[in-house]
Amino acid sequence: MDITVLFKISYGLYVVGCMDGDRPVGCTINTCFQVTSEKPILAISLNKNNYTLEAIKRNRRFSLSIIAEESDTSVIGQFGFCSSRNVDKYADYGYDVVAGAPIVKGVFAGRLILDALNFVDNETHVVVMARLIDTVKGEGTPMTYDYYHRVVKGKAPKTAPTYVESRDSVAQATAPAAKRKYRCNLCGYIAEFDGEMPEDYHCPICKVDSTQFTLVN
Numbered sequence: 001m002d003i004t005v006l007f008k009i010s011y012g013l014y015v016v017g018c019m020d021g022d023r024p025v026g027c028t029i030n031t032c033f034q035v036t037s038e039k040p041i042l043a044i045s046l047n048k049n050n051y052t053l054e055a056i057k058r059n060r061r062f063s064l065s066i067i068a069e070e071s072d073t074s075v076i077g078q079f080g081f082c083s084s085r086n087v088d089k090y091a092d093y094g095y096d097v098v099a100g101a102p103i104v105k106g107v108f109a110g111r112l113i114l115d116a117l118n119f120v121d122n123e124t125h126v127v128v129m130a131r132l133i134d135t136v137k138g139e140g141t142p143m144t145y146d147y148y149h150r151v152v153k154g155k156a157p158k159t160a161p162t163y164v165e166s167r168d169s170v171a172q173a174t175a176p177a178a179k180r181k182y183r184c185n186l187c188g189y190i191a192e193f194d195g196e197m198p199e200d201y202h203c204p205i206c207k208v209d210s211t212q213f214t215l216v217n
């Protein structure tokens with residue numbers, strides 16, 4: 001079975017925000033869809049090991065910020081490749097509280113405020129069914145998951161429902177070797193240079209320095 005066919009399914013990118021007591025937590029997800037039109041219900045997918053899922057189970061109210069092509073791409077790595085258990089993900093961006101849910105500051109295509117209704121177990125992930133409570137208009141073009149891989153050159157974290165371990169080998173087999181490529185050891189971002197990677201280079205996704213990159217070719 002060619003699992004790469006699944007890469008053709010359209011996804012977006014979102015930042016989930018929830019209050020964990022008096023502190024905001026959150027994560028990046030790529031799975032959200034509308035289930036009903038009247039009194040809208042939406043569904044999102046979260047890994048069972050995700051700390052934000054634990055917070056939503058306790059609090060029920062959470063936010064969804066729709067990442068735009070114009071958004072600061074570092075927010076994807078900050079919220080997607082480390083855990084709220086031990087990291088303040090909002091420290092570099094700040095946040096506002098809307099109807100009891102934190103929303104990270106920045107350029108986003110829109111914001112949704114939701115209340116979790118029920119949780120559906122799906123082996124490694126949980127689908128959260130949630131009622132739409134409020135919306136906040138944004139700006140920019142919503143970033144698709146294809147755009148994230150093709151233009152931003154990002155990679156899905158292992159907790160993402162779309163994570164496929166063999167994706168890198170597929171990409172390497174089909175990509176031309178015109179430039180030297182370096183892979184970020186943390187988030188998987190591929191940086192291309194005509195020669196050596198500059199020592200002062202930092203990953204645009206997760207912000208680590210050049211010492212955290214491995215030469216691909």
